[in-house]
Amino acid sequence: MMWSRIIKNSITLGQTRIASSLVPGEPECPDIKTDLPGPESKKLRKELGAMQETGSVEVFGDYDKSIGNYFVDADGNIFLDAFCQISCVSVGYNHPELLKVFNDEHNMKCMINRPALAVFPGITWPKRIQNLLSQISPCLPNMTLMMCGTCSNENAFKNIFIAYQRKKRGENVDFSEEEKKTCVLNKPPGSPNLSILSFLNAFHGRTMASLATTHSKYIQKIDLPSLNWPIAHFPMYKYPLEENKRENDEEDQKCLAEVEDLIEQYDKCGVPVAGIIVEPIQSEGGNNEASPHFFQELQKTAKRHGAYLLLDEVQTGGGGTGRFWCHEYFDLETPPDLVTFSKKMQLGGYFHTLELTPKLPSRVFNTWMGDPGKVILLENIIRIIGEQNLLEVVQNTGKKLKCNLHDFEKEFCHLIDSVRGPGTFLAFNAKSVKIRDQIIRNMKCKGVMCGGCGIQGVRLRPALIFQEHHADIFLAKLREVLMEL
Ligand SMILES: Cc1ncc(COP(=O)(O)O)c(C=O)c1O
Numbered sequence: 001m002m003w004s005r006i007i008k009n010s011i012t013l014g015q016t017r018i019a020s021s022l023v024p025g026e027p028e029c030p031d032i033k034t035d036l037p038g039p040e041s042k043k044l045r046k047e048l049g050a051m052q053e054t055g056s057v058e059v060f061g062d063y064d065k066s067i068g069n070y071f072v073d074a075d076g077n078i079f080l081d082a083f084c085q086i087s088c089v090s091v092g093y094n095h096p097e098l099l100k101v102f103n104d105e106h107n108m109k110c111m112i113n114r115p116a117l118a119v120f121p122g123i124t125w126p127k128r129i130q131n132l133l134s135q136i137s138p139c140l141p142n143m144t145l146m147m148c149g150t151c152s153n154e155n156a157f158k159n160i161f162i163a164y165q166r167k168k169r170g171e172n173v174d175f176s177e178e179e180k181k182t183c184v185l186n187k188p189p190g191s192p193n194l195s196i197l198s199f200l201n202a203f204h205g206r207t208m209a210s211l212a213t214t215h216s217k218y219i220q221k222i223d224l225p226s227l228n229w230p231i232a233h234f235p236m237y238k239y240p241l242e243e244n245k246r247e248n249d250e251e252d253q254k255c256l257a258e259v260e261d262l263i264e265q266y267d268k269c270g271v272p273v274a275g276i277i278v279e280p281i282q283s284e285g286g287n288n289e290a291s292p293h294f295f296q297e298l299q300k301t302a303k304r305h306g307a308y309l310l311l312d313e314v315q316t317g318g319g320g321t322g323r324f325w326c327h328e329y330f331d332l333e334t335p336p337d338l339v340t341f342s343k344k345m346q347l348g349g350y351f352h353t354l355e356l357t358p359k360l361p362s363r364v365f366n367t368w369m370g371d372p373g374k375v376i377l378l379e380n381i382i383r384i385i386g387e388q389n390l391l392e393v394v395q396n397t398g399k400k401l402k403c404n405l406h407d408f409e410k411e412f413c414h415l416i417d418s419v420r421g422p423g424t425f426l427a428f429n430a431k432s433v434k435i436r437d438q439i440i441r442n443m444k445c446k447g448v449m450c451g452g453c454g455i456q457g458v459r460l461r462p463a464l465i466f467q468e469h470h471a472d473i474f475l476a477k478l479r480e481v482l483m484e485l
Helices: 002-014 039-049 096-103 105-112 123-134 149-169 176-185 208-212 239-268 293-303 325-330 370-385 391-412 433-445 468-484
Strands: 069-070 078-081 142-145 194-197 273-278 308-312 336-340 349-352 416-420 427-430 450-453 457-459
Touching: 002 391, 078 468, 096 105, 096 370, 096 433, 105 370, 123 142, 123 370, 142 149, 149 208, 149 273, 149 308, 149 336, 149 349, 194 208, 194 239, 239 273, 239 293, 273 293, 293 308, 293 325, 370 391, 391 416, 391 427, 391 468, 433 450, 433 457
Parallel strands: 194 273, 273 308, 308 336
Antiparallel strands: 069 078, 142 349, 336 349, 416 427, 427 457, 450 457
């Protein structure tokens, strides 16, 4: 697999790696100088608030001064960032190799002359796509680029429906006149009754179809009409996993049986399931993991029913789990039919099989269809991941973090439990929502950013350059916070 090439290329470099920070010039520790948010952030928020809704703004970033794992805010407060713009920062802030990228005149021209890529791609574009496919594709031959995670899922659904109908219609059969007329009026048979099966607590985005497969928080959905598509339970495991194997295996079986039932039910009602969308680890919904067995069986179920399997790696992709794609851990018998991405990859998109490529032009289409500037950044991020051996860094740092978090859940068993996740893609639960919110707030006041997930989860989403000495700082601050609660 291509991602293993990334690791191999860099092992020699890794062996001679020194223990200092992978991004030079990082501060040694967090430094909080003001109340949070500080006066400058408050002022900027008021200014912006006169023009936009700013309810979710926490602090304003000083992206000139932020460096490596350290986020600097408008008031000069320095945070160790273990949340990284909701899991988007790949190789840290202002990585020296990325700062050089647009000094190159060709790269700069690619960025400023942004083409409508589906109509006027640049002369280097085929090579760029080929290079991305050969380096990071999860063994899927085609790639479609988009902008964000939501629009990647939204458009991937279209590929699924188009391929599903083609299969039904037969390769050489044309659209009927009735189909052409009815689709314009949103009516069958032109607009067929088809569905995508998704899971409770999933998050796949916020546009209409992707929102119909999102089931985490009511505030994301309320007042918005939606699609009556099937929703199955995702396994909810008991921790520690080793002590709850029997119950967790039963949980897998129960959820898989429900998937099978729902597919049959929807088929009988005339709304067949054309695809299944699932996160390798439900991220916003609580860092909920499922076993390789669950995913292997889910893939078999999808195949048995002629439904396509879409793995949403928008949050899990790009290395935070210690593998470039989280589903590499699942040992699936064939690659999934589609894999969507965004966040650490800098732009959205999806890999897919040839079967999922529409035969006619403009069926999956928008003006930009990607962004060369972001692709150039991604190419360099992939190079840096190899040169700095970052998947191994993630695995080592992750081991240290997880091992210490396990100690904390014993020492502070009245406060936290259920430590989980691979690599640095980690989470634990607090005993109540109130305690969870206190942990996140108090960590921030001590200069460490982490995030919430699910009902009472705390999640870590550091950059791939988060090393063991950063983990030491994180753990020391967390211990202080837990002691003080
Ligand atoms: C798994 C997953 N899918 C899709 C999305 C939506 O991505 P975006 O916010 O880029 O639209 C997210 C965002 O958090 C996500 O975590």
